[in-house]
Amino acid sequence: MRPRLSITTPRHAERPHVLGAFIHAALLAGVSGTAVAAETSVNDEAVEFDSRFFPTGSRAAADVSRFGRANVVLPDVYSVDVYFNGERKGQRDVRFAVIDDNMGARPCIARNWLIEYGAKAGDVTLPASRSESPACETIDQIIPGATANFDVSDQTLELTVPQVYVNRLPRGYVPPELWDPGIDAGLLSYRASSYRTTTGRSSTTTSYVGLDAGANLRGWHFRHTGTLNAVSGNGIRYQKNASYVHRDLPSMGAQLYLGDTYTDGSMFDSLRVRGVRLARDQRMLPGSRNGYAPVIRGVAATNARVAVTQRGISLYETTVPPGPFVIDDLYPTGYGGDLDVTVTEADGRRVEFKVPYAATPNLLREGQTDYAVSAGHLNEVEQVERPYIAQATLRHGISNNVTGYVGGVMSRGYGAYQFGAAFNSRIGALSADITYARANVPGLGVSNGHSVQLRYSKTFSESGTIFALGAYRYSTASYLSLLDASRLRSLYRQGNDIHDYERIRSRFELTLNQSLGDRRGSLFLSGSAESFWNAKRNSVTYSAGYSTTIRSATVGIGVQRVRTALATTGRSRTETRAQLTLSLPLGSAPRSPYFSSEVGHETSGGRHVRAGISGTAGSMGQYSYAGSATRRGGRTSIEATGNYAAPVADVSLGASSDGEIRTASAGVSGGLVVHGGGVTLAQTLGETIAIAHAPDAKGAVLSNTRGAKLDRRGYGVVPYLTPYQMNEVAVDPVGTSLNVEIKATSQRVAPHRGAVVLVKYETVNGRALLVKTRADDGQTLPFGAEVLDHQGQVVGVVGQGGRIFVRDGGDSLTLTVRWGAGAGQHCEIALPADLPKTSGKTLTTVTSSCARTTPVATARSH
Incomplete structure (x- = not known):
């Protein structure tokens, strides 16, 4: 293996061989402004260096003319931010290599990168095998007219490809051919904990182990989950939770499950079944097509710039040619809020218009379809009945503002179907649906009923108000869900009276959030109410609160009120809770601990006061801790917890005491993967x-x-x-x-x-060496002179004071220093064969002369 100069990237900046990067930066200092390494251009203007800044003693000055061109990058691997036709694509390690001595190092571009970024696959042909791919391809060798510009100061690589070779793809699109199916492997994830409670002289220990096991084999994913429980004196019990096999079907954009799974819960109750499920996976869509956002349509008179903002925040900006345009790859933004669209023409004219944007869970983008089909035996844990059931749901984006949906579920003696639609309008997002159900239950006869549900949400951009009617559902007395019908059959077979079986009558949910502006905080209000058939009980819950930030402190106040009517008497009971909270950092350092306090009052529990401290420690936040003291009802309790994220597991400890009851807990969680390379442990x-x-x-x-x-x-x-x-x-x-x-x-x-x-x-393995060298006549070698290995490859340059950083690969102990094309403008450095052994924690310094004959060298570690 040849010696190699390591030009450090930002990720290596903390390591001793940062010298290579320093040498590079020193050379760049001679260029005025931003040094840009670009593909060759006939318009590149050369920069002349003043040789007086490069003293060389009696030696001839180094030829640094190559650094006078725009491309001043030395060969190595750089961690850069990649832009493709102006859009950031993320960070990537890119190798720069010398293709032409007159041009310096140029970025080596992989063909699959260009396909990933949006280049047409037909114009970017992937080699049949790795061996057919050249050692380094420049972008213009792959696509005619394409360029790559590297900004040294910003560490950004701008790839520009003519539009004729670029697909119009939604943002976040990843070609399916780049999806990685992974390797065959076995997996095990565990969560173990033990909890000991001591009261007086008696104590009880409860232990728990949760296991998630699996195996991946040729695209099939086998999974099993279970829990192990142990209580003092009661032995150990294992409970199997689920076993299934799964695989994705990219051609259908769907997931297939066989075994224990759940039915789709978007229209009907989600039920546990043992059978088969096929469902569309929205995650296979590009990120900008996942979730609902409206399509924006308009017309441009010239080459125009289109900008989309929401509440003053820029969401999207692009340039469109004259004629109609469509923007259909906006990322969803939560509840929404009207979009402001500005079209700026080439002559400066501006056209502005609004596009309504509000969202409910059932809305889909125009043209999108979502479906789920399940069939199997009902497998609810508390159900004696195990009937065969089949369920199917379908949603489709009919237009930009309308989504229709339909679904049905069938079982023995039961059938239900639902119709509904969701709308995006100027007054907000609204969905409405109705479900008809027919159930034949022994002892009850045939029941026909229906259930109606409404949802609504609206964001008022001007006032910063978010209003959401989470759901309003009303069901008739004869309406039964599939789970209700199954429970009634079980109760009837057990000899119970099922005529008074209680079931939901109505449910109402509401949330309201109000921003009060910068530094003024925000208000929230939420409420819910439920009533039942065949039962006197009902419940009403509502809460309100306010939070704000004062400098670095966060202050909040909240009130919750719950009113419940008892099923036996119908008499209501009300519980009110109020609390005031404060949280602030104890210092300005990044990992300063946080102090928190709370004062509260409860109808049944009286007043309480709590104060605590929490924080993280360690260079990567791998340690966390928390401690608090609470005063309630004349009794003080103290608790403390600590967590350590070890490289292969998470470990936690905890303890608490209130004078009468003491607790202690310990836990560990982690995982392991069995693969072709062995067994690898993991934190999770x-x-x-x-x-x-x-x-x-x-x-x-x-x-x-x-x-x-x-x-x-x-x-x-x-x-x-x-x-x-x-x-x-x-x-x-x-x-x-x-x-x-x-x-x-x-x-x-x-x-x-x-x-x-x-x-x-x-x-690359090789001893890290810092070579201090001079010419055999004692003169310092020219600053910026090239350093070559035994294969003639440029591995770096001479730094200040004749220092060179290299990596000894063991194949050759000779370096060549060259500062010109003349016969006398080079010399050789012979590294010692008996280099001292090091632990890899220190840098070995080598002192050697550079001569045309074999020089004498010494080495030491420091």
């Missing part, structure tokens, strides 16, 4: 995960985790990925040996749902 496992593999890079930290690291074999788990979307999986080499270099610290993957994707990182 999500539904979709990645295994990062960087050989010999033990100790590297996985980004976006709480301190998870690569193990001794270079494997680590990234526990949470978003399926079908591009995820950045990055490793930080800060904890690795200096003798290991990770060539590219960031990769992007788009996994299938439930997949275990293997993300490989190329590493």
Whole structure:
């Protein structure tokens, strides 16, 4: 392996070989303004360097003319922000290589990147095998007329591709051919806890273990969940929760489940069944098509700029040609709020109009379809009846503002169907539906009934008010849901009287949020009410509150009132709770602890006062703690908890006491993955995960985790990925040996749902050396002179004082320094063969002369 100069990226900035980046920056200092490395252009103007700034003693000055061009990038891998036709696509590690000596290093572009960013696949042909792909392809070699411009100061790479080669794709689109199905693997996630309660001389210990096990095999995902419970003196009991197999069907945009699953709950009650389920997965859509947002249509007279804002916040901006235009890839924004559209023509004329935008759960974008089909045996835990059921639901975006939906459910002696529609209008978002049901229950006969439901929401942009009627449902006395009918059959078979079976009559939910402006806080109000057939009981709950921020402190006040009528007597009971809260940081440091306090009053519990402190510690927030004291009813209780996110598990401890009852708890959670490389432990496992593999890079930290690291074999788990979307999986080499270099610290993957994707990182092993050298006549080597390895590859430049950073690969111990094309404008550095062994935590310094003959060299570690 050849020696290699490591030009550090921002992720390596903390490591000793930052010298390479410093040398590069020093050279760039001679260029006025922003240095831009671009594809060759005949219009590039050369910059002349003043040789007086490069003293060389008796040696000839180095030829730094190559840095006078726009492209002043040295060969290496850089972590850059990539833009494609002006749109940011995220961060990526890009290799720069010398293609032409007269042009310097240029970015190497992978063909699949361009397809991912939106280039037409027919114009970007992927090689049949990796061996057919050139070592480095520039973007103009892949697509005619395409350019790549690298801004050194901002570390941004702008890729520009002619529109004729670009698909018009919605934002967030990832081509299905780039979706990664993952590898075969076994998975186990666990959550274990033990809780001990002591009262006087007696104590009770309760233990719990939750298990989620699975295996991925050729695209099929087998899953099993269960719990293990143990109570002092009662033995151990295991309860199986669910077992199923799942796989995605990208061609249908759907998910298939076999085994224990749930029916769709958007129209009917979600029921647990053992059978089969096929459902559309909206996550397979581009991010900008997931969720509801209106389509914007307009007409431009010239090449115009179209800007879309909401409550003063910019949501979208694009340029359109003359004629009609359509914007159909807006990201959803919660409850909504009218959109302000501004069309600015080329001559300065402006046209402004509003597009109503409000959302309810049933709204779909124009042309979109959502469906779910389930069939199997009812498998509710508390149900004796296990009838066969079948359910289907369908929603379709009929137009920009109207969505229709229909569904049906059937079982033995039961049938129900629903019709409904959702509307987006200037007065808000509204949905209305009606469900008809017919049930034949022994002992009750045939019941025919219906249930009506309304939903409404509206955001008033001018006042900052968000109003939502969560749901209003009214059901007739003879209406039975499928679960009601099944329960009545079970009760009848057990000999119970079912004529007085209580069921929901009406339900009402309301929320209101009001912003009071900057620094004035916000108000909220919510309420709900329920009433039942065949029962005197009903309940009404409402709450109100206010919160604001005063400097760094957060203050809140809230009131909740619950009124419940007892089923036996019909007499009502009212419970009122009120509380005042305060939270503020104890310092200005990023991880300063927070102090919190609360004063409250409850009708049944009286007054209470609580004060506590909480916070996080550690370089990555891997430690967390909390402690509080509460005074209630003349008794004081104290509790404390602590958590440590270890690289392979989460560990927690807790304790509390109120003078009479003492508790102590301990818990641990984590996971493991069995794969072709062995067994890898993890802090936790999500539904979709990645295994990062960087050989010999033990100790590297996985980004976006709480301190998870690569193990001794270079494997680590990234526990949470978003399926079908591009995820950045990055490793930080800060904890690795200096003798290991990770060539590219960031990769992007788009996994299938439930997949275990293997993300490989190329590493280079070699001792990290800082070479201090002079010419054999004692003169300092020219600043900026090129350093080449035994293969003639440029691996860096000479820095100030004749310092060079290299990585010793062991194949060759000779470096060549060249500062011109003349016969006498180069020399050789022979590195010592007996370099001292190091732990990889220190940098080895080598002192060697540079001569045409074999020089004498010495080495030491520091």
